[in-house]
Amino acid sequence: MAGKTVTRSDLSEIVYNAVGLSRSESAQIVETVLDEISDALIRGEDVKLSSFGSFLVRHKNGRMGRNPKTGEEVPIDPRRVLSFRASHVLKEKINKMAGLG
Amino acid sequence: MIKSELIVKIAELYPHLYQRDVETIVNQLLDEIGDAMGRGDRVELRGFGTFSVKQREARIGRNPRTGESVAVAKKHAPFFKTGKDLRDRMNRDGGR
Numbered sequence: 001m002a003g004k005t006v007t008r009s010d011l012s013e014i015v016y017n018a019v020g021l022s023r024s025e026s027a028q029i030v031e032t033v034l035d036e037i038s039d040a041l042i043r044g045e046d047v048k049l050s051s052f053g054s055f056l057v058r059h060k061n062g063r064m065g066r067n068p069k070t071g072e073e074v075p076i077d078p079r080r081v082l083s084f085r086a087s088h089v090l091k092e093k094i095n096k097m098a099g100l101g
Numbered sequence: 102m103i104k105s106e107l108i109v110k111i112a113e114l115y116p117h118l119y120q121r122d123v124e125t126i127v128n129q130l131l132d133e134i135g136d137a138m139g140r141g142d143r144v145e146l147r148g149f150g151t152f153s154v155k156q157r158e159a160r161i162g163r164n165p166r167t168g169e170s171v172a173v174a175k176k177h178a179p180f181f182k183t184g185k186d187l188r189d190r191m192n193r194d195g196g197r
Contacts, residue, residue: 006137006144014133019122029115033130034149036110040102042190049104052131053179057191080191082150084181090135091179094154097139098177 041082053086138179148186155180 008030015026037055040047047055062078086094095101108127112120134152137144144152159175183191 004137004140004142006133006142008146010137011130011133011146014129015126018125018129019118021118029111029126030130032111032114033107033127034146036107037102038149038187038190040107041187045102047102047107049107049131052104052135055181082181082183082187082191084150084179086179090138093135094139094177094179097136098141098154100176101174 044080049087051087051089053084053090056083056085057081058083138177141177146184148184150184150187151182153180153182154178 008027011030012023012027015021015029016023021029037047041055041057044057046057049055058081060079060081063076065074065076066072067074104127108120108124111127112118112123115123134144138152138154141154143154146152155178157176157178160173162171162173163169164171
């Protein structure tokens, strides 16, 4: 495993090399892509990106939880959580690149 | 929202770009995130979330219909953890 961390600046570099925008505009468009995906999820919409995967908004009901340290009961409010389901294409790519079929 | 709708939205915000360039950008971003996971790297996008790869050991699975044992090979599974900022905003800005 290589174990490096890829960040926004690496992604901007990809955009910079792809279509010949300025560095600052490349960084800005990476941000816009993430913002548009986030905004849809915040509105409660699922985001499906073919050959990559789906971000699904799931609704969790409220329930009584327990503080494991004190044993005290605490109410957990209903909330929305995000789950990511990778597409088959992405799963296959990752396994192929790792030399696992 | 699907990928083509995302591309149209971004193209509207960058009217000086051709829609096909926006399409290239979106596809290259997603490809790079996938390539990074294929290399075993993490992709950390503060406020949005982190993509990483989890290793699943080989195991003996079972066909739930027939009860038959089947060998499941070792594999790498992509994983996404939602960033704190996005998680909070999904519960604050949009209501529940």
